[in-house]
Amino acid sequence: MILNNLKPTKEKINTFLPLGSIFVIFAFLDVLTNTFLNLNITGFLPQTLSYFFPLLLGYIGFYLIRIDFSGISFLDKLNKNINSSNFNAFLTLLILFIIIKAILPLMNWLILEANFAGSSKDDCNGNGACWVFIKVWFNRLMYGLYPDVEQWRVNSAFILLFALVGIAFFVPQKIKKYFILFLLFVYPFIGIKLLSGGSFGLVYVETAAWGGLSLTFIISAFAILFCFPIGVFLALGRRSSLPAIRYVSIGFIELWRGVPLITVLFMAAVMFPMFLPDGTFVDKLIRVLIAITLFEAAYMAEVVRGGLQALPKGQYEAAKSLGMGYWRMNALIILPQALKLVIPGIANTLLALVKDTPLIFVVGLMELAGMIGLAKTNPKWLGMAMEGYVFAGLVFWIICYAMSRYSQNLEKKLSTER
């Protein structure tokens, strides 16, 4: 009888809702004052109980307001989504309280007690992050050891690239393909020339001096550009009816997939030159680029193969029955559909590629994360690893999130199953 009376129902909503709300509000108030004002309003209770008091209070409150079909749409939504059972109510409270508790120290470290002004480690005091470190090293983090006076070349190479890509979106369809061909086959050479110099009155800058975020972009862009077509050809090769092509493709894919990237990079940098005839020299960066490209191409091939295998046999037969040969069939019918199917997988591989670039530190090349590794060991800036890696993490996250969003948009745009 008493239990029945305690069950929240719609009839007694006028009692239960205010009562439950007060419990919940009080629970949150307790946590908030405790965290932000350093004021423990349940201090009169024994310490352990005081600590878990808001959890208990909120739990009871959530129980009281769990009224089915209350008719109040906010309450119904709340009950359905975060308060559907006792266990879920408990989890909701626990997660919210942990977030509230954690957000203050996090904000303190990141912003409130962090140091932004100054030019050396001594300007940093307190418990917060020392963003001065990033500020002072920013130039190096972007350009590596590229000489300061020549950095306009890196800037203009990237500005040119972004401008070309931007224009490519707006030019009419007819010119567009020439634009894209230019971007794929001419621009890379212009870009490399601009960066390395050695002619046209530009000072030569050796690739060992390249670094920082710009190197991350260079390596990612080249590897993405070339691993994609190679991967597609390997995928087609693996499904070829000609045994020679098939076995070569399988061999290539399985060889590269079976070796860790770090080993591949090491081989490319250290072992490969030993096999070259005397006097030939291939730049270290080029060797590393080729190694990463081939490595990722093997992964790409398997992703694309997944798409090829998902297509019904009828698509191949229909294309053949219209008189199309192997290349036309693949270029016009099979690949457009297969690649569309595996956009998530392709995005996955390319994201992994971008995040693999820091591994080039093993051969002495330093992109963003590598430069931070260098900066944090500078005697004047010891102990700045946290700031550095948080910054690097944030930059990588922005790059990868942008790529991920782009792939999702592409998926939507290409969808014809409306």
Next chain:
Amino acid sequence: MGKIIELKKVNKWFDKFQVLKDIDLEVAPQEKIVICGPSGSGKSTLIRCINRLEEHQEGNIIVDGTELAENTKNIEKIRAEVGMVFQQFNLFPHLSILDNCTLAPIWVKKLTKKEAEELAMKNLTRVQIDDQALKFPGQLSGGQQQRAAIARALCMEPKIMLFDEPTSALDPEMIKEVLDVMVDLAKGGMTMIVVTHEMGFAKEVADYMIFMDEGKIVERAKTKEFFDNPKSDRTKLFLSQIL
């Protein structure tokens, strides 16, 4: 009269299992032939051999004077002359109906885009879905999709059309719209080989009927004779079950 398709002693195996046994068949231009038979009798395999979606191992297949053999160029030439309509339509889902129809004429027959589009609209009008030209296959009903597939095949201006159970995957009420298009095509003088169980259609358009069972042609007869007076017991049994 010359023959446009000739099959001589064609044999085919899937591994150890023989699907076609000593098939002899001759088709004259403008002839309409309907092939029927129980499932697994090899009728689909037979017409798929004619444009080499399946390879035969023994015998000769000669299409429009060209022998089908291990010669890629020949095969592509023959396929461009032989239109095929599939049970599952097999439209290209990433392209609009119009693009489905213009793709092969542009890339295989080297028509200009404008010529190909005119041709496509002419054929789409013929199958009465010109108003759907800019939609994607997924937005069309089964009957419309199959008519679009017929239009796509017609855009290659083939000399021969092969139909592989074109109405088997359709809802009953959509079968008629597809058969109407096929009847219209037959009256226009197209050479047609049709695998189907639609005996009404067969009676209306077929010059010859072929009955297949267990990889062999059991009976080949003029349509009227085939239905009124079948010779073999197997044919009689089959007809009694489906009519």
